[in-house]
Amino acid sequence: MKDAEDLRRTLRRIDGRGYKAYRDIEGEYDMGWFTLRVDHVQSDPFAPPSRMRASIAIAQAGYPLELYSGRSREVAFRDFLTRCFYAASREQVGGRRRGAISIERPGQEILERSTVVFRSGMVEVRFKVALPAAGRRILGREAEKILLGDLPLVVENSLLYRNMDGEAALQHVTTSEDADHIRERLREVGLVSFVADGSVLPRRSGVDPRPMDRGRAVPFRSPPSMRVELDTPNHGTLTGMGIGEGVTLIVGGGYHGKSTLLSAIQNGVYNHIPGDGREFVVSLESAVKIRAEDGRRVEKVDISPFISELPGGVDTPTLWRPLRQGQRFC
Secondary structure (H helix, E strand, O other), X not given: OEEHHHHHHHHHHOOOOEHHHHHHHOEEEEOOOOEEEEEEOOOOOOOOOEEEEEEEEXXXXXXXXXXXXXXXXXXXXXXXXXXXXXXXXXXXXXXXHOOOEEOOOOOOXXXXXXXXXXXXXXXXXXXXXXXXXXXXEEOXXXXXXXXXXHHHHHHHHHHOHHHOOHHHHHHHHHHHHHHHHHHHHHHHHOEEEEEEOOOOOOEEEOOEEEEOOOOOOOXXXXXXXXXXXXXXXXXXXXXXXXXXXXXXXXXXXXXXXXXXXXXXXXXXXXXEOXXXXXXXXXXXXXXXXXXXXXXXXXXXXXXXXXXXXXXXXXXXXXHHXXXXXXXXXX
């Protein structure tokens, strides 16, 4: 395996050459305390950035076992590490090199990510690097600053436990674990969704998924007739609205929160980060949203599998049978 000095010499050797000479750096490097793998080098400065990986031993990273014991916590912790790497890359790499090191930007959801993986006792982070150029000529010295200066600091500040917020990491994994636990409990008690009391459902805007400021938002409160209690491993007993199997109607006037509640329920198939406001709005992972296209309607369809026994003894199959000419149903 090559080492960091081999990488430095290669970058200096190809400095000023045509961009395709960057392919000379592909391979694996021992960077001292972590391993760098250059998997694919972009073909030109305007192509998608180069793909690279950095890996260290989990034991060397110093993670407490409680952060990744069990599948639920491991998935959440890998999500947390992705967020740490994203933040570190934004903070560490400044000036004209800002954005040179990049990783998928996480949103409000906790997802199983391929950006950070655990395997064979190692933690591996997968990221991209935009290798610098002047026109189509290699800027080897700039690339040296990125790969041998900035990158080790980003890896150190994001993957080593001593440099991260341990309490935030634990909160991240326990919140996700409790959401997974609630999702399993839904099946047992015949519910399809749960909205915890105190949840903040409104978002800042239609393009900003972060929660509305708590000083403006009205926390959710379950109607007494639908209130249930669910136990969680880490956050104790939670109360909230349980939506059972079957047909449930959400009604109300304009700006009363109908769409906001429906949006939270449909996004409940995902776990959410602490502070999102919807941490314990949980729906079965099989839940889907079906919506008619604007300006269109559904007609002449048998809805009896979904709705039956209407008030007044009206039979739903009767509603969808073709009406005789001149006959009306109101």
